[in-house]
Amino acid sequence: MRGALIGCGFFAQNHLNAWRDMRAEGIELVAVCDIDPVKAKAAADTFGVPRHYTDPQTLFESEQLDFVDIATRMETHHDLVCLAVRHGVRTIVQKPFASDWQQCVSMVETARAARVPLAVHENFRFQAPMQAVREVLASGAIGAPTWGRFAFRTGFDVYKTQPYFHQDKKLAILDVGIHVLDLARVFLGEVRHLSCETQQRNPRNVGEDTATMLLRHTSGAVSLVECTYEARQIPDSFPQTLVTIEGETGSIKVHEDFRMVVTSGNEVSERSIGSPLLPWTQAPWHVAQESVLLTQRAIIAAWRAGREAETSGADNLNTYALVDAAYAAAESGRAVAPEVWRGETIAVASVRR
Incomplete structure (x- = not known):
């Protein structure tokens, strides 16, 4: 599977390390994108990614992608997810999902209408x-x-x-x-x-x-x-x-x-349930860092099996x-009942790569 990462900031370094760890599992990160050209080039150079971009539209027009991982601030999520869905690219988006409920619903319904899998990087x-x-x-x-x-x-x-x-x-x-x-x-x-x-x-x-x-x-x-x-x-x-x-x-x-x-x-x-230290993780962050890898693996495994991700x-x-x-x-100052979405989930075509 050929993927790209949008957003090369602080937490995205964990995504980059995790995708690199998944190369042996058939995952190839072919491009990164960040509005800051310095960050984009640094990520590409450090992690051996062939190409880097500063404009997401150019990224989607230039690459043949099986998935995109969006690790930007939530204010950008709606536009980036909808852009990815319009190009038919399976999408993972960092949490928080969006700035408000209506944008979250809009992204889910846009992906559902296009029959494009959409997952949230909910890693805890x-x-x-x-x-x-x-x-x-x-x-x-x-x-x-x-x-x-x-x-x-x-x-x-x-x-x-x-x-x-x-x-x-x-x-x-x-x-x-x-x-x-x-x-x-x-x-x-x-x-x-x-x-x-x-x-x-x-x-x-x-x-x-x-x-x-x-x-x-x-x-x-x-x-x-x-x-x-x-x-x-x-x-x-x-x-x-x-x-x-x-x-x-x-x-x-x-x-x-x-x-x-x-x-x-x-x-x-009783037993110990801590996370192992990986070559790129360090205490005390390692529990959260390893979960990035485990989340990405779970999402990709679901898509390959033709299922929606658990964290759809x-x-x-x-x-x-x-x-x-x-x-x-x-x-x-009162108890509040949460909103309930009444839409339907989508059928997901299995990944054949």
Whole structure:
């Protein structure tokens, strides 16, 4: 499969490394694109990509692509996704999906009408620790989950590499809370309604840097979802999401040291569920970095099998709807039911390359 990457900034370096790791799996990154010609050329030179561009239109007109990976700021996603879909190119787009719900729906419906697969790079659910939790839940060891806590709390200086965070009117929920909300719905099911309290603890921030959300799932389960960039805890668990899930017959608890403790009936077991260090990853980022590779592999595998990706655009609408509901709940002081998309998913032709 021949692919291209649009956006060669800070986090895109992980995408580039991951695509390079997938060369042995039949993936060839043939072009990169960035509005900054220096970044585009540097990415091409560093990762051995044959061609680089500064204009996405020129990229699509010049290359024969099986897929494109869009790793730009969310304000550009709608136009870039629609451009890729018009050229019939399978598309992966970084989260957040878009700036608002209507743009998200527009992209999903545009891709559906054109029968072009669209996936969102929602990578937290593919982190090695979260995959381990999913395995335990699937085994039935704790019975049906009834309660959960999902917490991403850090004081790590995320502003150093992403200084624009200070100016974002929507910060913690839209940037990292979206990941944690996604985990809550993956583990406990879709959400009936949620309430939310936000805080602005850093005076330099325009938007909220802390959010505490309470979710009632359609299954009857209840979960607490927390996210903050202003925690003051030692040790700092960055960039881990700490998880506790209680079920009918047991529980799962993920600790800061990557220990997962499982209680099943009267039996207790524990094991390490951390991510391995790859040649291009480094602690403490390695958990998030490896998940980029695992996410890309999962999306490509689904497309090759003729399926929509697990993190399809349609699936991500259910996560994005929770983000919108959280902001509405924080503003109103009331529980809010998330939007529901009534469209249909698309049939995906298998990749023959």
